[in-house]
Amino acid sequence: MKPTNELKKRDIYLNKLIAFQDTEPVKVITGIRRCGKSSLLRLMALHLLDSGVSPAQIIEMNFESYDFKDMTSDDIYGYVKAKALPDRRLYLFFDEIQRVDVWENAVNAFRVDMDCDIYLTGSNAYLLSSEYSTYLSGRCIEIRMLPLSFAEFIDFHGFEIRESMGALGKVRRRAYDAQGESYELKEVFEAYLRFGGMPGIADVGLDQEKAMILLDGIYSTVIVRDILEREKRRGQRQITDAVLLRKIILFLADNIGSSISVSSIGNTLVNEGLLDDGRKSKPSAHTVQAYVYALLESYFFYEIKRFDIKGKDFLRTLGKYYIVDIGLRNYLLGFRNRDSGHILENIVYFELLRRGYDVAIGKLGDSEIDFIASNADTKMYIQVTESMNSEAVRTRELAPLQRIKDNYEKIILSTDTSLENEFDGIKSINVIDWLIDD
Template identity: 35%
Template sequence: MIQRDFYLKRIIHTMWNGEVKVITGIRRCGKSVLLFNLFYEFLLSQGVHEDHIIKIELDQRRYYKFRNPITLCEYVETLILKQKDEKFYLFIDEVQLTTRVADKGNEGIEVSIYDMLNELRAYKNLDVYVTGSNSKGLSKDIATEFRGRATQIYVFPLSFEEFYSYIGGDEHKALDTYMLYGGMPRLLALKDDRDKKNYLTSLYSELYVKDIVERNGIEREDILNDILDFLASQISSLTNPTNIANTLSSMKREKVNSTLVSNYIQYMIDSFLISMAKRYDVKGKNYFKYPNKYYYTDIGLRNARLNYRQYDPGHIMENIIYNELLRCGYSVDVGVVTDRRGGANVQKEIDFVVNDADKKIYIQSAFQMNTEKKESSELASLMLTKDFFKKIIVRMDISHNFYDDNGIYHCNLIDLLLGRAELF
């Protein structure tokens, strides 16, 4: 079992902080294993007794009754109030499966899981942890729902570093596999390529798409699937709902409303299937409304969506870098700088403007820079910033890292993903 120390350390750091720990992320990325196996084993290793760890898995039939938040709350209270001097831990899996119910003992006021967890959080001898797969069941504004008393821990599929720690061997061969199949943990138990492809395809059609349709009452599943196909084929490219709507209108020979497209994209983001990177004016220090970039949370799911027909390593590499930066907790935007040399007024792109509190770096993703034209193109936008923040080009065609004459750091992708290159 992969230890996932990156996330485990974050959970341990939040123990007994007085807040509800909310572990979110795309379904099947390993949230339950993280909480119910890895963190559970850690607690046992620290001398916590098994009967002081209350585990409720709401997707299991024997726990269905606890989908009623009042029933759940009352059950937990019966356990922890008997031994007020003892510390207890509460684990709830798939908390989005709970329902809103009327509190008959309180004039029929409607009660949600948020109300009950806020109530349980107040007990001094209870530390609360929950997992959830989407922001339809877990509000997009978790801090508000928990009245400012929640710590959110977002879990990604396996990073390349986690993936490689398990399979080992040649780093380049491992990266080729990762760029094709991604990091969904279940894949590590599958040895046959056909089984891996079938698993990812099944996840997409039988889990993610159905989830989005059912939770949002989507009537045009065909349009949803068309948008998913479009975004999968356009990762790392600028687009917007109007452009997508126009493309679909032409393809389907019917008018597709851009507002509908925008809503469907938001549902995909809410399900953690894709994420959106906004464009940021480096000099003007403001955001553009459109167009934006969209990236898949797992590159293997993206490739499966396209039935492995569109394997473009440059765009895949950019998607992986974006996910890695987010996983590390950085704020990531797409940078825009304007080239006004010679009377021109041309916008040029920096793949990523990365912020860590008051620190900032610029990153370009370049699969290879094998011509002077390609090298000039990649360097130009970085040089136009005319500031002193660190500038990095991540490449696949160099064997060692170096600084060029302009002070730009050229970094090998594998070194970046395995933590062998310092960003800040």
């Protein structure tokens, strides 16, 4: 399995940008560091060139480059204006623009003064804060980018899926690498669960030591640039305790898919002896909330709310948190299999987001449905479990879905589906097949 430096397509995101090409809204691409935002801008620029746009119409600025690192908002405006072409539309690409103070002044001025189409990236949700929204008066669309899906992981790492017919008429799938070596699809999925979906890992190959070095760099950059430095720029100075921040990260990573009360995190850290650096009191609930919110803003964790199916209302207590990339979790906690059920949930949650669903946890009396996924057209209920072979597990997973009386699709996803593919109208689907089949 050789690493590749080829610029790979991310069609799920590129097609969204193309759909909004030459429209008024500013296109804002957000997501955790190193998930592929810069490459997406480059792919969009290449699409424009292929469409007949001249290179002189495309202006690209990466504010993590030394060439632009000390620019002010006025400098950006002057730089672009000097390159403007009379009677020709400009395509402006600004990468990691949140590193420039009051950058929104320049972007808003471009909208007013020039014929241009604007694309931005940022690694922090502060980019879309209320201050920014005020400047653009809602004239922006957000495209939230995630690390690689399993289908993208297969492509980025040079695998090809081939299908054949089994003896009982069931389609079988195997993965083949560039050298023609054959792998069980489950082997490739296990590699995805181990290494995660950060695109940069495809450049170094599935080498554990190199992957951990790359993930360490991503982790450090998120913590320093997008959380600690961000607080300095905003002048708030709420996030100052790097040790506490790491402890909260480890706690959330260790408890993905578990119901968590943010107000109780401080108590748990103290009671379990996790804050052993000599501090005399536990952090306040307000402090913990600020740290958790900073992690959500940096796209390191995502929060999912609980929805009362009977009462048809969101509940304010005991949401869950999922980590944006399983590889980052393995970097933080080491490799282990004891909570593989929650790891599967984590994978499914982000796949649902990629597919454009709004996702909530379902509560029905004392029962819980792992995910309610809905969009403008439909809704479905999903349970995630490792295996459906055990009678006890089948009963446990089916019972909450059987209590739901509407006619929306109900699915159980597992790595081992047993011989039956349906129970009382509830589909049982292999999660690996589901991840590949969009």
